[in-house]
Amino acid sequence: MGDVDAFGIPLDRSISFQELRGAGTTRAQIRDAVREGWLRHARRDVYLSADVPEPVFRAQRVGGRLDCVSALELMGVYVHKRSRLHVQVDPRHARLRSPLSRARRLGTDGESAVVHWRDVRGDRHTVDPASAIVQSFGCQEPRQVVASIDSALHLGIIDQDDVDEIFARVPRRFRRLRRLVDGRAESGPETLARLLVRQFGRSVEVQKTIAGVGRVDLVVDGWIVIECDSRAHHSGWTPQERDRLRDLALAARGYVCIRPTANMILTTPRVLTDAVRALLALRR
Template sequence: MIRSSADRPVLPSDVPTAVLRRAHLLAAGATGRQITDAVRDGRLLRLRRDHYLPRDTDPQVCAAVQWGGRLDCVSLLRLLGVFVRERAGLHIQLAPDASRTPRPEASTEIVRHWRPTSSAADDVLVPVREALCAAVRCQRPRDAVATLDSAWHLGAVDEDGLADVFAHVPGRYRSLRPLLDQRAEAGTETLVRLMLRSLGCHVDLQVRIDGVGRVDLLVDGWLVIECDSRSHHGSWGNHKRDRRRDAAAIGLGFTTLRLLAEDILFRPEWVIEVLRRAVARGPGTTPRTVRVHNSGEL
């Protein structure tokens, strides 16, 4: 989804970069009466005094502006398609010296990040690097690694950007840097890779096996692990393709284990026990000599 420079990702069409001020609208040729009419009939949203956004703006962005801040942390990253664990609340950035912030009625929990930002005064989003710094601190370490992997893979941040992130988080988080892998195409892949690492396994990512195709994870040269989610494996056509790939892998001596995203996310203890038993059992047969294309090692 995201393919742009580190601090200027491609935004969804319903996410403007800055609020509109009355002076901006007047300078663009609108009259005071036209502004009033646009607000009255819903074409323009007046979120607080002299803070306007187009009608179709994403509701999370509108809420952040209503609360006197900018979209931040996991809320911004999720909006950009970066993997984050589902968390309650809307994360917004507020200036440390913001003494009088609006208190609109809201049923959503608001998580406030009181900190400076390099954003311009009218920006509705913080830079991605700042959001990543906040997300590292707001999540458990494994989830933070998955978020950083996802942002790196999608192009929301590059190696220089990651270096900047780790330069601005507390020192206790810097041990996470060697765990990152840009090849991870889904957060669930990262979470499973870290589980396997804790079991002492050798893991390759996005490996292409002749006769099978590309697989998510190849463990110790024999165990193929696929991390399945409804969004990518929901159709019958996808199921048929996956079953044929599994059959081809078995024919070559590999064992395939398919894990559901919901189990990886919400039953991690069960998943790691399944992995432990599978690894302890070992391969049923030694895989036949077959060309395996490694894109790198963990």
């Protein structure tokens, strides 16, 4: 059994009424535990520790377990912006409930979920990382899937053997993406930027260390540096001044540095590609 909470309830799976009773808990104690908030009743015969994350509880309330981009997001893996809960449900299962209330059927209250019908193996309340990534091939664009794999590799959630397994399980048309995976990327937008500038057919170096400057995100054609800025790491004047000093140090060494924000890369990628195209034309 995996970790348990302060009351001995598993943190990595749900527990049934019979299991609770078999552990010596009375009906009244179960009722009191739910009322007092240290045990959560997701649906009939499905109980969870109060310490599990809300997406896990909602997936169990629907009638399955957390899957696909929802599972990856909970693990801290980069995924493209999503709006609905993704749930793996056994094909033999019926009577799916709303994520918000076990008294209502799924979809009757405007709170829907993306249901992935496939056999549920194991008793964990969230699918394993490799299975979540495999499922995400159908819910994300190819570039976004590569960004998710890069992120999971960088975080140490999966390894190269897992990547081999993932591409062995997906349809053949997706296997060409295997060569694009690079776990050195430190963020999803960095992966997306790298994939965007590959179209120019020039070398793209990842996380390159430049003497006197330090490590930079991407170097295109040996001289165009791309730094993928996020609000979290570049807000405030002190970080911005540090970035400007780096840019000047790069210029002194013959590099040109451009700094698209993560939001630009995600919403207006042409801003980046137009800039790189123009710089390459000037160099020629």
